[in-house]
Amino acid sequence: MIYFDCDYLEGAHPHILQLMQETNMVQTSGYGEDAYCEKARELIKEACQAPDALVQFLVGGTQANMTVISAALRPHQGVLCASSGHINVHETGAIESYGHKVLALPAQNGKITAEQVYQYVNTHRADPSFEHTVQPGMVYISHPTETGTSYTKEELTALSEACRELGLYLYLDGARLAYGLAASGNDLDLPTIAKLCDVFYIGGTKCGALMGEAVVISHPDLKKDFRYIIKQKGGMFAKGRLLGLQFIGLFENGLYEEVGKHTIKLADKIRSAIKELGIPFASVNTTNQIFVILEDRQIETLSKEFSMCFFERVDESHCVMRICTSWATKEENVDALIDALKAVV
Amino acid sequence: MIYFDCDYLEGAHPHILQLMQETNMVQTSGYGEDAYCEKARELIKEACQAPDALVQFLVGGTQANMTVISAALRPHQGVLCASSGHINVHETGAIESYGHKVLALPAQNGKITAEQVYQYVNTHRADPSFEHTVQPGMVYISHPTETGTSYTKEELTALSEACRELGLYLYLDGARLAYGLAASGNDLDLPTIAKLCDVFYIGGTKCGALMGEAVVISHPDLKKDFRYIIKQKGGMFAKGRLLGLQFIGLFENGLYEEVGKHTIKLADKIRSAIKELGIPFASVNTTNQIFVILEDRQIETLSKEFSMCFFERVDESHCVMRICTSWATKEENVDALIDALKAVV
């Protein structure tokens, strides 16, 4: 069986495993205060051209989201996000578990706009009962989004300006950031993201690392006591050096970019084939998640050899299926999939 | 100025104030364990034909909601409600502040249906990622709703059956229950509500009391340690006897019914006049909140003598205004309002 279900099916990029192997018996202090973490921080700050940023490492995405959001908001504040945002639908209420309402806005292809933010905040402020409703304190976006779409530089700039004008924090969830940066048509880079956002995270788990997300904090107010919050939320990793090693591996020799390019090349190959075959897309994007509409009959045949992620049923005989590529996807498997798609059409 | 903004503009029904006056210097123990509270509990259990119910008194509605919901749910559970439900929009995230997501369903005239509950819960249970999403653990409804509509016995029965079949608690917020019970066409009564719901509250604050809501718990699991939760949530009222007195006042001589009838009679009088005058309703109900669409010009004229509650803007020259009657509304003021409406049409 060949799996295209998601982008965390394998372990780590061999280069990272190699680093772990080499340093395994080196003794370091714990909790992210070792030399490997320090080096990883420097590499990331350099890549972001953000010498004053605070970089901290967390094990996973939900943990990163709940730690950042809980650190940033006062009790009566909530976080604006797309209704399809990960914190709204796929974290079992982690944000609410720390007391904050997720304020869902109608998503447009997984994204929200500066206009929506202005409208929501201004409506809140003009409401005579404003104190009886949750105050928006932050905007959360994912880039790429949960449906694989991405923000343009123009869109992100508009969101950033809206947040700064309105006094809200802007937080970007970059679980799949490598794939966004490598997507065709992308006009964002790490320095721009670091400049436009108050805080964001560079995803490791889905982009070649064994695990780990690097939270990059630009806004001075968010840096204060952030490590206390990490510890309180259960995210202070004892052998923190492991997270440092992941990001040394990803940022030392351009591996993060390389991982992105490899993944997108293979996704684009599948996308082209699907287009040629006339199989309809459920939604369109240029990153590593491909959403196609297949007949049940086709799915049944394909599923003898290939595993894809069921997304939703369209009608009695069609479903949306998600096909993911990743740093670990082999081109030969992509070719096999394309052949199989041809066969079922 | 004559106010029709809401139903908590005045103090208490004179009969209740009288009771407070008479008993003011009597010494009682605190925290709702005095003879007045005991008597009020008996009156309420009798009115509900629910001898085994647990009745506890709280000062206000948000407090009642957060106490009941926090007592009922496990950390990963959320509460289903209409998107217009009070807990979703007008409690500054009180439910989330105790860790629970409010799972908003599209409201139909402020109400939700058994079908919506079945669909939501069954979709959740069928989702392969169910553990990654908040588990619905309770259904919250308000009756009358925030827009003045009410559930029928059939609708409430269907909701109750859905909840029992699915294993969710059913909770009814009766902030304005007196007005629901007195509304024309109503086919619900307290014993039916007590039987169909696992827990509900009988609103005092908006129905003649100085303050206070009586939580009536039928489900045995919800009774356990409920008073600990009241204390933890800041709702254990030192001079608990005051809440007992409110409900003795309301339930001893049929005052709760009388308050309902008076209020609805006056609301119906306004409603008839509006209908006759051809002023459009923004939404239709038979309780004590009337939502009308008025021209800005009309509003300006009326507002010299009458205060109403601005609800929302319809277009450049029209707004929805809410007119409320209550136990304290005087018929002469209703007549004056009707005359004024006639004058501006």
Next chain:
Amino acid sequence: MIYFDCDYLEGAHPHILQLMQETNMVQTSGYGEDAYCEKARELIKEACQAPDALVQFLVGGTQANMTVISAALRPHQGVLCASSGHINVHETGAIESYGHKVLALPAQNGKITAEQVYQYVNTHRADPSFEHTVQPGMVYISHPTETGTSYTKEELTALSEACRELGLYLYLDGARLAYGLAASGNDLDLPTIAKLCDVFYIGGTKCGALMGEAVVISHPDLKKDFRYIIKQKGGMFAKGRLLGLQFIGLFENGLYEEVGKHTIKLADKIRSAIKELGIPFASVNTTNQIFVILEDRQIETLSKEFSMCFFERVDESHCVMRICTSWATKEENVDALIDALKAVV
């Protein structure tokens, strides 16, 4: 039966009930934004010589504590207090329910010292694992304390200086403040308390009001969005005017002082008699709570006519009993108690 159990046995001071009666049918807007609340705020700010303070009214003490503390602290911060402090022992974990650890310090007669605060905070800051422990963010004291003792001006000044130097908020719980201010030997007054504390509350419930506590906030950072937090914590009282009326009643004509003097005069009378009779005190103070050690045999006899509050067992044949006076205590009952004490000695 004559009760000396506590200071919230009766309703409200007749003057306050009178005010409620007179204004009962006046229509006002809700939630503490009416003219009565405004007037009460002005009276309190004047009494505190704190024109810039923010004054907000809450129904009870636990609610005041959890609202203030939740508004003030970030998630990783805790609140220092005496181990006997109300928030540590008698609020069913209300502070923890909003995420904050209560950091209990050994109490000396119910009090803590500036030295203890310095030592705790400096130890925390010097700890290499400081990020793994809760950060002290506030000092909570009660004045008078739970055992009836009071802080001197010197002690409060020292605590205030410690907090300002260390960057912690100082919060004073004044549930029985009227009795502290009237106690013999007291050298504190409202303006001094308002100056030395960042936030405190003036207790109404136990000092003549039907209910209600007036939170007085001096520190600018604590004022921001405080009313959102009130609403979220269930403390936004619909008929807020009632709380305004309580404090108009208490502060308009010196009633708060008068209540204090009356109460302390009667407490002192009991204290003198106990001293003369040679009955041992369990602890010593000059406020309205008297802790005496009585023989079980004496308690049994007394309890036929008088109710006191059992505090703790001393040995096989002795208990500590608490005797409270209040604004409502009648001198004739005090005399009867003294006679009874004489009879059992």
Next chain:
Amino acid sequence: MIYFDCDYLEGAHPHILQLMQETNMVQTSGYGEDAYCEKARELIKEACQAPDALVQFLVGGTQANMTVISAALRPHQGVLCASSGHINVHETGAIESYGHKVLALPAQNGKITAEQVYQYVNTHRADPSFEHTVQPGMVYISHPTETGTSYTKEELTALSEACRELGLYLYLDGARLAYGLAASGNDLDLPTIAKLCDVFYIGGTKCGALMGEAVVISHPDLKKDFRYIIKQKGGMFAKGRLLGLQFIGLFENGLYEEVGKHTIKLADKIRSAIKELGIPFASVNTTNQIFVILEDRQIETLSKEFSMCFFERVDESHCVMRICTSWATKEENVDALIDALKAVV
């Protein structure tokens, strides 16, 4: 520099790294539902002779504690533990962050007794104000404790009986369980612990694994929906297979026992030398943490070659230092340390 600071200075036992290497490119589903996790579960249930237990894997100890405790308690309940317990002092209030008070009992060598539990719970239940205080709902113990001591079978049996009689859950934090099981004089084993506790965790991070703790739940009520809580608390590890691999490595061929024996042998060797040299112990235990009192002068000399963990200052010229061994400690380094100790005495 040779480090004896703690037991998480290195990466993973080479056997485990080997397993990770071998399986790195195997594709598995995520979130702990893969075949490796399934196999690890079976191995652990077998080792515990607990076929009905629910075994779930978490990344770290604080996360395990907060997930288990939050899953087990209702909002008004707290958790009893030794004042020196990890949850009370070294988790930045993680337990309180989910609303629960940690109820600290005076520790005796890091341990608490069944008698303390009986007394606390019975005092709570007899208190007339019981509803105003946090209800004890669970007992948390660490074994070995934070000071290296261990419970005997008799002590754990007594605690278990107390908890079952009183209706509290018993939870054992086994962060260093391998070292407790291997300690001289130990009379506990995994099946006994699984039988006596309602839930416990087998520590991986400090006992040879790269990371990971295996939570073993015996009590049926605690199993329900546990994985939702894991996800909500940020502990649902995307590449869950990694945690499965850790525990396959530790339990497949007796590695967990072997790690324990190696570590304890070296700790005992250091302990014997210290005893012979007449260096005083600060406290006595038989596990892998050694607490010695050294002169500042001695510490200074030793610290040129050896790093130990500063624990606390004893007097002007002496400190308590902690020396830890672990699965990764080399005998040659132990010998060097002993030589150095001899030299400074």
